[in-house]
Amino acid sequence: MGSNQYEFLHLMHQLDSYSNVPKGLIYSLRSYSFILYQSDLQNQYNEPMPWIGMYIASASMFCILAMVADLLHGLRNKKLWFPCKYFTLNAASLTIIAVAMKLPMDLNNSMPGRVDQAAKLGSMGFMSVMMSNLLPALATMNNEELVTNIIALVLLVITLVVNVCIQITTGVVSGSEFEHFVSGNRYSNPESYYNRSIAMIYVTMLLILLMVHISSSLAILKSKQIIEMKYQATHETALKDQEVQQSRRLSNVKKLKQHLRNYWIMAGTGNPQFMISCLATTSASGVICAFSTLLHVVVMLMTFGNLWDCKSDYKWSMLVILLIQFIGSVVGTIAPVSRCFAALSFKLSLKWIWNNMKVFKVESYWTQRLSDLKLGSIPFRCNRRSKLVVQNLKVVIINFCIGFQKAVVIACKIIGLIPIFIVICVFNCSYCWKWLKSMFNVFEIPWLEKHEYQDKNENDSHYVLQLQEDLELAESTMKRISNTFDRLIKKAENQEPYNLMKFLEGCIGFGGVEKFDIYHVHPLLLEELVNCWGLPLVTLTTIAISLPNIQKNKVDSLMAGVSEGLVYVTLVEETINATDDHVRNQKAAQTLWVEVEVYHKWLGNKLKRPAHEVYTGGQILQWLRDTSKKIITEVESMETRGQIDNSKFRSICANSMYRITKTILVSYQAGIDQVSQEDIFEEISMMIADLLVASLTNLPQVIVMKCHSTEIEKREASVYASIQLLGETMHMMNILQNRELPKLESRRVGIHF
Numbered sequence: 015m016g017s018n019q020y021e022f023l024h025l026m027h028q029l030d031s032y033s034n035v036p037k038g039l040i041y042s043l044r045s046y047s048f049i050l051y052q053s054d055l056q057n058q059y060n061e062p063m064p065w066i067g068m069y070i071a072s073a074s075m076f077c078i079l080a081m082v083a084d085l086l087h088g089l090r091n092k093k094l095w096f097p098c099k100y101f102t103l104n105a106a107s108l109t110i111i112a113v114a115m116k117l118p119m120d121l122n123n124s125m126p127g128r129v130d131q132a133a134k135l136g137s138m139g140f141m142s143v144m145m146s147n148l149l150p151a152l153a154t155m156n157n158e159e160l161v162t163n164i165i166a167l168v169l170l171v172i173t174l175v176v177n178v179c180i181q182i183t184t185g186v187v188s189g190s191e192f193e194h195f196v197s198g199n200r201y202s203n204p205e206s207y208y209n210r211s212i213a214m215i216y217v218t219m220l221l222i223l224l225m226v227h228i229s230s231s232l233a234i235l236k237s238k239q240i241i242e243m244k245y246q247a248t249h250e251t252a253l254k255d256q257e258v259q260q261s262r263r264l265s266n267v268k269k270l271k272q273h274l275r276n277y278w279i280m281a282g283t284g285n286p287q288f289m290i291s292c293l294a295t296t297s298a299s300g301v302i303c304a305f306s307t308l309l310h311v312v313v314m315l316m317t318f319g320n321l322w323d324c325k326s327d328y329k330w331s332m333l334v335i336l337l338i339q340f341i342g343s344v345v346g347t348i349a350p351v352s353r354c355f356a357a358l359s360f361k362l363s364l365k366w367i368w369n370n371m372k373v374f375k376v377e378s379y380w381t382q383r384l385s386d387l388k389l390g391s392i393p394f395r396c397n398r399r400s401k402l403v404v405q406n407l408k409v410v411i412i413n414f415c416i417g418f419q420k421a422v423v424i425a426c427k428i429i430g431l432i433p434i435f436i437v438i439c440v441f442n443c444s445y446c447w448k449w450l451k452s453m454f455n456v457f458e459i460p461w462l463e464k465h466e467y468q469d470k471n472e473n474d475s476h477y478v479l480q481l482q483e484d485l486e487l488a489e490s491t492m493k494r495i496s497n498t499f500d501r502l503i504k505k506a507e508n509q510e511p512y513n514l515m516k517f518l519e520g521c522i523g524f525g526g527v528e529k530f531d532i533y534h535v536h537p538l539l540l541e542e543l544v545n546c547w548g549l550p551l552v553t554l555t556t557i558a559i560s561l562p563n564i565q566k567n568k569v570d571s572l573m574a575g576v577s578e579g580l581v582y583v584t585l586v587e588e589t590i591n592a593t594d595d596h597v598r599n600q601k602a603a604q605t606l607w608v609e610v611e612v613y614h615k616w617l618g619n620k621l622k623r624p625a626h627e628v629y630t631g632g633q634i635l636q637w638l639r640d641t642s643k644k645i646i647t648e649v650e651s652m653e654t655r656g657q658i659d660n661s662k663f664r665s666i667c668a669n670s671m672y673r674i675t676k677t678i679l680v681s682y683q684a685g686i687d688q689v690s691q692e693d694i695f696e697e698i699s700m701m702i703a704d705l706l707v708a709s710l711t712n713l714p715q716v717i718v719m720k721c722h723s724t725e726i727e728k729r730e731a732s733v734y735a736s737i738q739l740l741g742e743t744m745h746m747m748n749i750l751q752n753r754e755l756p757k758l759e760s761r762r763v764g765i766h767f
């Protein structure tokens with residue numbers, strides 16, 4: 015029983031004790047007990063509401079952190095168009111956004127306080143900012159993902175808009191409860207009028223942003239095809255360079271670096287998010303976002319004197335939501351507004367500005383997708399008359415959509431004039447400033463730097479990918495892309511594999527490769543004979559660290575060098591040898607290396623380091639040979655009984671150990687026990703180093719192959735990975751490029767050049 019009902023019943027008992035109180039009055043008053051009971055029950059139900067408000071605030075904070083992460087990512091990589099890497103459009107982000115939008119979705123909870131009203135209105139402003147930030151993310155999706163996510167966004171925004179319109183009608187979005195009571199009409203006071211007007215403005219902006227997203231998605235589908243065709247043509251041109259073809263062997267590092275620079279320009283200017291940042295819809299989205307945030311600031315100023323006026327069921331959590339979403343709106347505006355001016359800087363010229371102001375041309379890629387749908391066939395069976403009706407109806411609908419799409423694009427271009435006028439004003443101020451400086455004979459040094467850049471990179475423009483042929487990328491943008499490439503190379507050079515370079519210092523040739531399988535020892539299981547690099551390296555390292563009388567610093571140096579080297583060996587094998595058999599051996603090598611490096615075990619057998627009086631180097635080699643032979647026999651027995659388990663992995667590793675240990679034992683013949691463990695260790699280390707060097711000579715080919723990706727969304731990441739690889743191994747390749755390669759193509763070791 016609630017406190018209100020308890021007090022009421024206590025009062026009724028007191029009235030019963032008075033004889034002069036009419037019984038009819040007491041009976042009438044008792045009818046209110048049920049109303050009080052419902053009120054107390056509702057208060058009990060509303061107790062968790064502040065924590066639900068904190069849940070809304072947490073979802074909003076998650077969105078803000080994602081937007082801030084994208085902001086920092088863009089600043090760190092000098093990408094002032096701020097690509098979406100963390101804050102993207104998918105099922106998870108849409109769910110979180112839906113949680114953050116619970117306040118404007120809430121139809122029946124009254125919002126009597128000023129903070130309550132401001133938080134509900136501010137949530138719509140926050141949604142406008144998030145939609146503006148999400149626009150570039152559309153370019154990262156394939157066709158199916160784009161359609162699915164756009165439909166989900168449409169459903170979310172339309173539901174939000176309908177709910178807000180209902181609340182405007184019912185008065186949930188209105189003035190404070192006290193003013194309603196005083197005036198007797200919830201629509202008569204100024205605050206109610208302002209709140210409803212602001213809500214309608216936000217509804218309009220949300221609908222415009224939704225149309226911007228739909229319009230952009232239609233353009234993206236065709237724009238990607240245009241960029242892809244241009245990329246393929248430029249890619250073929252780059253591959254025809256004879257010097258680049260020669261670089262696939264022991265490349266000239268300078269030419270390889272220029273090759274990557276060209277692909278970096280292609281990947282950067284052909285990046286779908288870079289492409290969408292140059293569209294008119296992006297500029298319009300930035301302008302709308304800025305206006306939304308200004309409106310949010312106005313709402314905050316109207317509420318500033320009543321920050322503790324939280325009278326809804328959410329109580330104090332409304333203030334938390336209001337402040338967090340306001341901060342999110344302010345911070346989230348930076349990226350969309352920056353994209354407006356970044357898009358102008360990409361293609362800025364007075365001629366371009368004049369052409370945009372003179373005529374609003376709608377390019378073909380805006381409506382091509384709709385035109386293709388109009389010409390397409392009907393996707394279901396029906397008779398001829400029905401087909402005629404449906405086809406005519408489809409043409410009418412799509413013609414309307416094409417006209418509407420053109421209207422949206424022209425409207426976006428008109429809105430996009432706002433940042434153009436701002437830039438013109440900035441230019442005028444800049445010219446005035448230069449004139450004033452010239453009065454004092456101050457010379458402009460940056461102009462000299464610009465001409466120097468032009469002379470140095472005059473051919474880079476051939477690799478720029480643009481949607482519109484009549485536009486040229488601004489020189490400042492080209493310089494920024496080139497400087498980013500240089501910075502990435504420099505950063506990667508500082509991450510050079512130190513332990514690997516130190517381990518390979520003594521390697522002068524490929525003699526170890528020739529000794530690796532000099533006696534052509536056949537494996538016990540012929541079907542496991544597959545060429546690879548990684549597994550022999552892991553096997554040889556296992557043998558080396560199993561020798562007991564070796565100094566710890568030498569073993570640690572070997573392990574560190576092999577650990578760093580296997581990263582590149584694995585990359586070489588995954589890029590060049592991608593068949594099922596090779597992949598199986600590569601996985602076996604990776605799994606075995608974890609066991610050897612971390613646990614100092616080989617297929618479950620502890621690599622002990624006993625005293626030298628107990629085991630000689632020859633005895634250890636014999637033990638490894640016999641153990642591997644025993645494992646192979648056990649694997650054959652398991653396969654006969656149908657117990658597959660991890661038998662393939664064990665047989666591959668055991669076969670490798672059997673071949674290598676038998677080769678070493680045969681090479682020393684009967685004198686293996688007279689050879690010191692130090693000599694055996696040095697011999698094996700030399701073979702390991704030579705195998706690593708022989709494998710790493712394939713790195714130029716790997717770099718050239720990896721810088722080209724068939725998927726437009728992953729192209730920039732592929733080139734970035736190639737730049738990272740080149741920077742890390744540049745010094746190594748400079749050392750290796752003049753070495754004579756061994757003629758071992760016919761051997762079973764798996765050498766590839």
